[in-house]
Amino acid sequence: MPDSSSGERAPLRLTRRGRAVLVAFAAAFTLAALWLDGGTGAFAGGRAQHHGPSGHVRSTVVEPGDTLWRIATDSDPGADPRVTVQRIIDLNGLGGDPTVQPGQRLVLPAG
Structure with a gap:
């Protein structure tokens, strides 16, 4: 165990559970972004301007x-x-x- 008075810290390590939480968070974030996008991506159509729920995007x-x-x-x-x-x-x-x-x-x- 490193000496806390020397200012050295142990390197950060992710457990299997921590990695699973990060992957789940990234997947949830991606799905939320796609949901908020509302299908206005490249396949939704040309030069049209798309308005999100707030009307500002x-x-x-x-x-x-x-x-x-x-x-x-x-x-x-x-x-x-x-x-x-x-x-x-x-x-x-x-x-x-x-x-x-x-x-x-x-x-x-x-x-």
Whole structure:
């Protein structure tokens, strides 16, 4: 047993039960996310904007030829596209590579 006065701590180990709890939590989280998505994924249809239960969540599916700039100007025509593009990048965790692919679902900022 490490000496607590030296500041060393034993490495964290997961028991079989702990791993099972983590897997169950991850599965429940994934199912909840899919349920909240409500079928608005890539197979739900093209460029339509989908509203969740609160009406504030919008998303779009990237179509061939789409760019972040075009998506930004379509989603909020009155706003500065540079700001909207950055908000889309931030919301979707695109970070270092803000390239979008056809079929990709993007969350859009609330107008």
